[in-house]
Amino acid sequence: MDYDALAVELRWLRENVTGVTDTVIAASDGIPIIADVAKNVEPAHISALAAADLGIARQAAEVIGLGALTQTVVFGTEGYMAVYAVGRMSLMVALGDKGLNLGRLLHESRPVVERVSSILTS
Amino acid sequence: MLADALTRCHQDRVTGTLRVLGNAGGLFHLRDGVVIAVDSPGSPGADTLLLSSGRISAEDWTAALVESVGTRSVRAALVARGSIGSAEVEVVALAALQDAAFAVAAGDIEQCVVSGDSAEVTPLAVDEGIGPDLLLSETARRLDVVASLPVPVSPYRDRVVAVSGVGVSTAERREIVAHATGRRTARDIAFAVGRGVYPVVVEISRMLSEELLEIASPATSFSFSHGDLTSLRPRAEVTEVERPV
Known part of the structure; x- marks a missing residue:
């Protein structure tokens, strides 16, 4: 697996979207693939939570008839956790502080998800 | 514009x-x-x-x-x-x-x-x-x-880290040092301490010139870690490999 190429994508996201603090790419079963996180953040925990979060959101989208799930965002008073489906096999997580430019994140992350998907499947 | x-x-x-x-x-x-x-x-x-x-x-x-x-x-x-x-x-x-x-x-x-x-x-x-x-x-x-600050600081690009073993005098500075992990920019620190970004940028520049802080290296700012997953698809093959108990 080309970890360097994945690192480039994660770094780009944190440098270009104000407020992104940590990023993780994981398999959809919650096994971490690559992480760029602060010392107090455990990639395995984030990956597991994100996998569960994405699974529930995906199920909700299917049951309610919202089409294919692309992303789900947790809003907290102190920050955000955005989880993106990267195909059916993996996911990407972006954690943000309370000032996160969420609109920009949702916009900028689309091409990143596309590229991450092709890196993971190549 | x-x-x-x-x-x-x-x-x-x-x-x-x-x-x-x-x-x-x-x-x-x-x-x-x-x-x-x-x-x-x-x-x-x-x-x-x-x-x-x-x-x-x-x-x-x-x-x-x-x-x-x-x-x-x-x-x-x-x-x-x-x-x-x-x-x-x-x-x-x-x-x-x-x-x-x-x-x-x-x-x-x-x-x-x-x-x-x-x-x-x-x-x-x-x-x-x-x-x-x-x-x-x-x-x-x-x-x-x-x-025109003595040490120029970009609020969004420069990530700062505390110089170890140096004491700081004021509570405001101690708070900045506590949040200067090397991953955070001046803007990130301003949010973490709940102060305006402009005063924090000015203070960080002063602290850089007094060598209480330094600009973090890319290796500190971006700490990538990965497991030993070789690929997503052949996971089944990996589980067949003998693993240490």
């Missing part, structure tokens, strides 16, 4: 918003052409400044948000609760407005879009508002100050 857009809004006496697309970007709230509030992901809002300084409690803020749904004025709801005076809110709201204008101007600006639609919820607004001339000159002054 920002100056032109704000001046045009003033001439047209726009009531609505001027959305600045970019990084950090931001949203200028206007009434009759004067700026009454600015929101930016680049600087902590008035609510953060009020909460972090202990002027209001999180409970009061949450309650004021709920009460303001009908009236659309968080400020009126906050003052009505009696926890803070109107004049104090005005001072903090003005500080947050000027800080956000600086945060927008210090970042990349891609496009400015004016919308006459005032459906956007205005955050804690400055009553009288501030004319674009005054706001732009104050913003230009702050950009000049930052550009």
Whole structure:
């Protein structure tokens, strides 16, 4: 697996979207693939939570008839956790502080998800 | 580009918003052409400044948000609760407005879009508002100050880390040092400590020149770690490999 190429994508996201603090790419079963996180953040925990979060959101989208799930965002008073489906096999997580430019994140992350998907499947 | 857009809004006496697309970007709230509030992901809002300084409690803020749904004025709801005076809110709201204008101007600006639609919820607004001339000159002054600092600091690009074993004197500095992990920019630290981004940038520059902080290396700023997953697809094969118990 080309970890360097994945690192480039994660770094780009944190440098270009104000407020992104940590990023993780994981398999959809919650096994971490690559992480760029602060010392107090455990990639395995984030990956597991994100996998569960994405699974529930995906199920909700299917049951309610919202089409294919692309992303789900947790809003907290102190920050955000955005989880993106990267195909059916993996996911990407972006954690943000309370000032996160969420609109920009949702916009900028689309091409990143596309590229991450092709890196993971190549 | 920002100056032109704000001046045009003033001439047209726009009531609505001027959305600045970019990084950090931001949203200028206007009434009759004067700026009454600015929101930016680049600087902590008035609510953060009020909460972090202990002027209001999180409970009061949450309650004021709920009460303001009908009236659309968080400020009126906050003052009505009696926890803070109107004049104090005005001072903090003005500080947050000027800080956000600086945060927008210090970042990349891609496009400015004016919308006459005032459906956007205005955050804690400055009553009288501030004319674009005054706001732009104050913003230009702050950009000049930052550009002429002894050690230049980019609020969005430079990530700083504390120099180990050096003691700092004031509580404000100790707080900055505590959050200077090497992953955070000046803007990130401003959010973490709940202070304006402009004063934090200035303070960080001074601390860099006094060698209390240093610019972090890319290896500290971006700490990539990965497991031993070789691929997503052949996971089944991996499980067949003998693993140490």
